[in-house]
Amino acid sequence: MARTIISVIAGYFAMFVLAFAGFTCAYLIVGQDVAFKPGLYEASSSWVAIAFIINIAVSVIGGFICATIAKSGRAPLALAIVVVVLGIVIAIGDTSKRKAHAGSIRTAAPQMEAIQQAYWPIWVPFTFPLTGAIGVLIGARLKKR
Numbered sequence: 001m002a003r004t005i006i007s008v009i010a011g012y013f014a015m016f017v018l019a020f021a022g023f024t025c026a027y028l029i030v031g032q033d034v035a036f037k038p039g040l041y042e043a044s045s046s047w048v049a050i051a052f053i054i055n056i057a058v059s060v061i062g063g064f065i066c067a068t069i070a071k072s073g074r075a076p077l078a079l080a081i082v083v084v085v086l087g088i089v090i091a092i093g094d095t096s097k098r099k100a101h102a103g104s105i106r107t108a109a110p111q112m113e114a115i116q117q118a119y120w121p122i123w124v125p126f127t128f129p130l131t132g133a134i135g136v137l138i139g140a141r142l143k144k145r
Contacts, residue, residue, distance in 0.1 A: 007075040011066030011136070012082055015058050022054040032106070032114055041106050041117040048124055055128050059083065059135025066136065067143035076140030080133035087129025094125040 027035055035047045043051070066079045098119040106114070 004070055004073055004075040004078065007066045007069035008079045008082060010069050011062040011076075011079045012086075014065045015062035015083070015132075018058040018061060019054060022058060023051070026050050026054060027111070027115070032111075036106055036114070036118065039106055041104050041114065041119060043118060043120050043124070048121065051124070051128075052131060055131055056135045059132040060139035060142070063136035063139025063141075064143050065139075067140040076136055079140075080136040083132040083136055084129045087132055088126070091125035091129065094120055095122065098122065 030046070030050070035044060036042060037044050062083075063076050063079065067076050070076070104117055106117075
């Protein structure tokens with residue numbers, strides 16, 4: 001039981017760290033003009049595509065790590081459930097952020113200010129938990145092979 005809990009925590013922690021690193025690097029590479037729609041703080045279609053790639057990659061790695069530590073059992077399924085539940089909570093928070101910043105005109109703001117005011121198209125945050133859970137299960141299957 002302890003091994004399962006540790007594997008879920010380790011898998012989620014790895015996903016968090018890798019997502020932070022992935023999004024930071026991607027933003028530094030593409031910059032504000034690609035990350036946002038012109039004149040707005042809303043994520044562009046290109047940034048949404050980049051985000052989905054990062055989300056899937058990070059989730060597969062997290063599922064693999066979870067399955068490796070657990071060695072057996074349903075730990076990856078538990079991690080997938082955690083990803084969905086926490087992802088939905090985060091998505092609900094993102095909708096309030098969208099309401100607060102929708103329509104804000106983007107200027108040449110410093111990076112941290114731009115990131116704080118950024119928001120997704122309404123459907124995006126609700127799909128991340130599902131793609132994340134699928135990625136976790138794929139990563140766990142890769143370990144079983």
